[in-house]
Amino acid sequence: MKKIVQRFRAKTPLLFRRVRNVSLAISGASTAAAVFYSQLPVEMVSFVPAWFIKAFAITGIATAFLAQLTKVDASV
Numbered sequence: 032m033k034k035i036v037q038r039f040r041a042k043t044p045l046l047f048r049r050v051r052n053v054s055l056a057i058s059g060a061s062t063a064a065a066v067f068y069s070q071l072p073v074e075m076v077s078f079v080p081a082w083f084i085k086a087f088a089i090t091g092i093a094t095a096f097l098a099q100l101t102k103v104d105a106s107v
Contacts, residue, residue: 041102051098058091 043051064071065084 035100038100038102043099043101044103047098047101051095054091054094054098058088058095061085061088061091 061084065081065088068076068081068084
């Protein structure tokens with residue numbers, strides 16, 4: 032557990048910072064769509080099921096967490 036906390040606080044490489052930010056944006060949009068699913072237009076509700084939107088939100092959060100755990104290698 033201590034190692035995870037250390038990696039979480041370490042400097043993240045540029046590529047993974049971008050991956051983290053994009054996945055958080057996708058997750059935020061998916062979460063908003065899931066919360067307001069009943070208010071979405073009928074065309075979108077019939078085209079995109081609710082479970083798909085929720086799965087995108089969960090996947091985005093997990094991806095952002097894993098991207099944050101990468102760290103810059105000090106030996107290079």
